[in-house]
Amino acid sequence: MDHPIKRDHSRFRKIVKGKIRDNLRKYVSAGEMPVPKGDGTFKIPMPSINTPRFKFGEKQQGGQGQGDGKPGDPVDGQQGEGEPGQGEAGEGEGNKELEVDLSLDELASILGEELELPNIEPKGKKTLESTTNKYKSIGTVGPDSLKHFKRSYKEALKRQVSIGQYDPENPVIIPSKGDMRYRSSNTVVEFENSAVVIYMMDVSGSMGDEQKEIVRTESFWINLWLKSQYKNIEIRYIIHDATAKEVDEKTFFSTRESGGTLISSAFKLCREIISEDYNSAEWNIYPFHFSDGDNWSTDDTKLCLDILDNFIIPNSNVFCYGQVESRYGSGQFYKDLHSKYGDASEEIILSKVKNKDAILDSIKDFLGKGK
């Protein structure tokens, strides 16, 4: 049986998750993203949950210390060595910042709960082969760490009984090498859904740092949600001004170009990527496009709509367009798309992101349909 403190612990985590959910909007609009920790969990800083008490105003109080220095020298240096011994059950004044580790699934479920996101129903065949090893059978060879003591003992017992070495008065069992039994694994093949997200962003002069920050934050949370829905997910990035190119994540968020905007260039590249690498019968495809809504010419817009209709929409689960408001952008592209597809379209989702506070609503627009 688990120690009861595990229940207290899960209770604490529940409270923490509640706090994160309550403050999710604040986190998201402040652009404070959870820090991935490498082991699949995310670190989220949050103020410690203090029990309010009557206490002295801290700054007025000061304290005492030991060591060198003359009046006026700062004392906030390196933290001194902690006290290794803890003599008694005391309590520390809880002023530390809490650092909470949440797994991707937990974080995604908080997002999902807060935005009431439906689970995505994947389309396409389950084609991705994933193999897992399950220890289900027993073998005669193996490493010591997988030794099955009970089975080995039984074998030895059987052997000793059958050759008459077993003495009920003195039941000593000595296993020999041949008696050893080891757990052995079988490989199980499972099929998974796989998905690809293709981010396209306009990096022309009119997209400023703030706009990019919005896209960055939004894409983080979208990725988080999709990752929780698909076991295998790939992410591709395309930047464009008048021409488009595929880049890595870092370049995607840091590049700034000047010059004109031809959205079709990105769509063409997107088409290329999909037709080369992703068979839409097997992959769930999510193209996202972010821009400030400026396009060079109406002709180009026409070309864009054409590519959307003839290739991107038929091949993807849903096409998402996010228009980030900027001082220079006209927002014309949104109007063009809206007049063609309207609000209720199943294949294309449009969303306007006014400012950082609107990020969460925009995420809901994109993911709220469960596509």
Place this chain on the structure above:
Amino acid sequence: MKVYDLLRSRPIHGELLKLKEEIHQYALDYGLDFYPVIFEMCGYDTIYILAAQGGFPARYPHWRFGMEYDQLSKSYAYGLQKIYEMVINTNPCYAYLLTANNFVDQKIVMAHVYGHADFFKNNAWFRTSDRNMMDVMANHGAKIRRYMETYGQDRVEEFIDKVLSFENLLDINTLFETQEVKRNRNENLRSLKEEISEHVDGRSSALKSFMRSKLQKDKTKKEVTPAQIKDEDIFISEYLESPKDVMAYLINHAPLEEWETDVLGILRDEAYYFLPQRMTKIINEGWASYWHSTIMTKNALKSSEIIDFADKHSGVMAMSKQNINPYKIGIELFRDIEYRWDTGKFGKDYNDCTDMVKKANWNTSAFLGRQKIFEIRRTHNDITFLDEFFTQEFCERMQLFTYKYNPRTGRNEIESREFEEIKSNLLHSLTNFGQPLIEVESGNYKNRGELLLRHIHQGVDLDMAFAADTLKNLYFIWKRPVNIATIQDSNEMTYCFNGKEMKPVQ
């Protein structure tokens, strides 16, 4: 459910058991006096569970323990902090050793634990400690779990959350209340109530004056005039209750349901159990460190273990610029006292001596040091310990200073190295175990059934943001507006929380 099953710790055996017997004997030879000490071995996870629960294997369910555990085990995982041992003030005295400690560590820890065990048994502030606390805590847990089953976990937990908010409003004098005193007081209370209710019945008006005269005699400090006896409840509380024991006041007077009163009482008992430990941090750690150092260096240590011992010992004694290390100050004070009483550097002759050379070479070969420190560990707590034995020479030797926040540079800076200032600063931080002094002034403030608390201001203002939240929680218990009178920026202020917000009272 047996408490100890959950512990996942096991008794020591073999080499360690032999070691224990050895250290035990040294401790006895030095005259230490303790309840039987039981050492248990446990792994990291277990020791963090225990530490999170204040040393006890079974507590009531509350998320706070989970949070403690989360942080402790994390700070261990990040390599920031390590707990070597833990000892609980019970009879027998339980102490936990970490399985991963090496042999020298276990030696130090054992010697250290015997110091604590002696302190727990002999120090006056622990006199009324319940030595069966292991069982009591487990019973508290069972009771609160039962309330949770009946009234819902959320409801009970919320109530506990609120109560923890004023768990620090205790009266240290209550620690001297033995069972006998408590019983007498309860009897007094009962007979008083009877007398008053008879009076209210109007059966005898002669009784009224008789009662008053009797009370006047009992109550020598404060004169009771007839006008003061307005309300029997208020009167009884004035007569019998300590105004500093806010928890007790609420148990007696707040409109609580039966289970709530019980939970409040449980939390108060536990708070009082931990109180002496909060009041004797320096002297207790100092005492235990003095003994581990003495036993190790004079008896138990083998020459091959000296480096390991020195390494561990200096780690524990390390000084910090931000905090006073209680281990260091404590052990040095005990050594200083032992030295002074061994050489006779005390008393009128020594204090009156003005010849500094003579004073420095003073030695009457009194050899009263050991006796003196044993005497001190019996009667003192941190504040009296420092008040009496913290001398200028000691302060300079320890290189102590005070620091203060400098708003201009936005950081803490060394403020002073003046002895007087350091000492008063130190004593202040220990007064009322470092908590603001809060008293109940009235349960019927403005004749509107409001609670009035008074902050006894001793130079430092309250943190009003925290005070506001605390008042909110008190309101939840009192169910009427709650006020606090304090001083802010040298102005006398009274703040009122009326259920919605905190406002200054005009």
